[in-house]
Amino acid sequence: MPDTLHPRLAWGTALLFIALWYVLAQTAMNQWFQINPWSSTYPRDLTAHLLLGALLFGMARSLPRFMLATAVLFTSLTLGNALKLAILGAPVTPDDFVAARHLFLLFGGWQFAGAVLMVAAPLVLLGWMIAWRQRRTWINLGVLGFGVGLLVAFPASLTQAMDARFGHSVWNQPANFQMRGLPIHLLQETARNLSRRETPPTRAEVTAALTSLADVEGRDLLKVAGAPDLPRRNLHMIVLESFWDPLALTASELSADPLDPEFRALWTAAGHSHALAPVFGGYTANTEFEVLCGFPVTRDNVFFEGGLRRDVPCLPRHLVDAGYRTFASHPNSAPFWNRVNAYRRIGFETYWSDRDFVLDDMNREFLSDASLYRQVLERLEPTLRQSQPVFNYVLTYFGHLDYPLNERRPATITAAQGHDMVAAYANTLSYKSRELMAFLRELRRRDPDGLIVLFGDHLPFLGPNFGGYTESGLLASQRSDFTDRMFRTLVETPLVVIDGRRGPVAVGDLSFYQLPARLLALLGDQRPSIMALTLRPPRAAHLRPLPGLSVLIEGDSVSTCRGAELAPGDTEASHASACGASSDWLKAVERLRADLFSGAQHALLDLHAPRAEFREAALTPRVKPRD
Structure with a gap:
């Protein structure tokens, strides 16, 4: 056992500590940010924290080290999630961990120090907490690795199962956190991200997407007749x-x-x-x-x-x-x-x-x-x-x-x-x-x-x-x-x-x-x-897609398409009429976006300029920030 106390007493103390931390953390987030899971979510969220705490305690050198390391880890995740919800109106997602390094470039002074501390302190303390030479540590790491392997191997199945069990809104990400709690939310969205890693669209799929957009416009959008004059005026864009x-x-x-x-x-x-x-x-x-x-x-x-x-x-x-x-x-x-x-x-x-x-x-x-x-x-x-x-x-x-x-x-x-x-x-x-x-x-x-x-x-x-x-x-x-x-x-x-x-x-x-x-x-x-x-x-003068939602604007009239969910006052018939064509258009655009920006660029075959010159350009850096 990772402590000199009796094993049952040590485990009981560790889990009680997690429960006490959870109560204090939720109280603080509600007081400072008015952010909390739904009341019906507390049991599952607390259970997820206890299970994660038990896994960490099984690798800990001692109870005091476990308490310090897990308190800092859980606090950093909870505080980071609350800050993002309060500032940007969306919870933490797996993509945020990839982009976290940019916080160091954005902040200065005490903000920079705080950002470094939130990222580095949990990692350092976890390394300090873990009993690396103990057999039980490697058993727990093996269990954790097996779970990660299942996640990577079957992300779509896991996503489907978790959506059915814990719920999912395509447009209301704050509600996803509120109905799941943070650990479950991060696991569920990690599975979703992995399941989205599809192969780039094929030539036939790109052709179909181009055809659908050309049908909307009534013309071929990528080709023009003749040799138009080239523009000569300067363009100034100020963001x-x-x-x-x-x-x-x-x-x-x-x-x-x-x-x-x-x-x-x-x-x-x-x-x-x-x-x-x-x-x-x-x-x-x-x-x-x-x-x-x-x-x-x-x-x-x-x-x-x-x-x-x-x-x-x-x-x-x-x-x-x-x-x-x-x-x-x-x-x-x-x-x-x-x-x-x-x-x-x-x-x-x-x-x-x-x-x-x-x-x-x-x-x-x-x-x-x-x-x-x-x-x-x-x-x-x-x-x-x-x-x-x-x-x-x-x-x-x-x-x-x-x-x-x-x-x-x-x-x-x-x-x-x-x-x-x-x-x-x-x-x-x-x-x-x-x-x-x-x-x-x-x-x-x-x-x-x-x-x-x-x-x-x-x-x-x-x-x-x-x-x-x-x-x-x-x-x-x-x-x-x-x-x-x-x-x-x-x-x-x-x-x-x-x-x-x-x-x-x-x-x-x-x-x-x-x-x-x-x-x-x-x-x-x-x-x-x-x-x-x-x-x-199609269908509206303006279509403003947002994550999981589209805003349709026609003059002063505004409506929203929230996936399969109905907006207040909508009927299934009106939803299908207003959102069907826009959804099809957006799917075609997303397919072309995947082809052009990360795929084989089949769409460029329809441009007058040969696609090869764009590929060749990748070998020659053109942006020249000063050394």
Whole structure:
């Protein structure tokens, strides 16, 4: 036994400790984050914790070591899950463990230390706890290995069995955690992830998908007649971190409008267009993928991390083939969200990251937009004077949670008592919008014919459980209580398109994956493009897929498709009518996405440019972050 106590007493003490920890942890999560499993879930969740604790105690050197190691391990998992639920509205999934290393690039100071501690401390303490030379340890490890082997060998069967026993919602991930508890949820979603690892689509499957999309459009989307002229105007795309209109937060009683009056006028001239984002509060890289490649993200993970495995003619490479030079600028650590590899694969020739900028105007760890814009213009100035067109892609960093300002940017806007985070965001947005307008004035002076597009990447996080929004009735505190209109609110950010000397143009509301094809049309680029495949979903003017759910928008009318589940007020007949065609369209798009970005790229055989040149490009790095 792993202790000098009598075996029964030692085991009883160990399991009692787990039970006491569980009660304290659930009480704390409810007090701090208002996050807990359903009351009916507590017995199974406690049992899962006890079984996992028993497995660990069977390998422990002593009871004190076991208590310390398991308390830190369980607390780290529980706290990490609560933080993600509170900030992003979704529980921890297996993909988060793959992406955890990016936390070290995102945080600084005490936040960085806390992130390191949450990841490293449990691993170190587990290694310190385990009695490596004891036979019982290796028996338990063998049992654990056997279980992992069954999971890998039969993930689909396990997923089906666990879904039947513990439940599963395709669109309401917080409810999945609430009905299962954390250990069961992680096991169930790990099995689901493994069962999704399908073989890439075949040529016949890709042809069928292309045919179904061509039927929707009534034409072949990948081919055009003749030899169209190549575009020659510059394209400037500015992605604005957490850029949104906070005047809708009526309960916050903001003392002034945070948005610059010039931006208000510009947005009005652009018809108050909105972009519809695939994410809330974070995961900017998924917005990037959509606006650069024209395909929707439909899962709760970062597509740049594992879904982009081939060189693909996305917007940057499409423009390179027309003679453009392509630049990406983002003053964050270069490899964050795998951007070095992702940018290279989609065709950016140059990538300027934090090491390439003078960090001269910092709001804590975030370079100000004013400094970023100034330095980008300085770097592009020689190129803008030449005849060769440019695609200038700028992803800002200032405006990131938790909205710090430096001494040059004092807070000038106040909010109602208890709305401190909204006030912090409003003051950040005030400076952000003014620095944006100063940049636009200079950019339009230097490049009056350029096509400029700017938009917010996602809504800002303003408090746990959609706090900041709930007080004003914009969102509910739980995703399960969202109305259809709330799902639209969840994804809408300002969108402005400036068509050179024509000025702002009203493009309407667009899902981000529809944007690149629209921009190519404004540039006069009629060449065949993979981005044309998703321009017009069926049945609705706009289809905004989200993980396990789709939002259908037709004018002011909004409806949701939640898998097989009915939205409030829906009948089976109305659900089938509204969602059937959209579901079929989305399945075809997902099949083509798998083929193009991680498969054999059969779809590229229908493009005029031979597919071989894209494969050959993989051998030659084109993105050049500074060494």
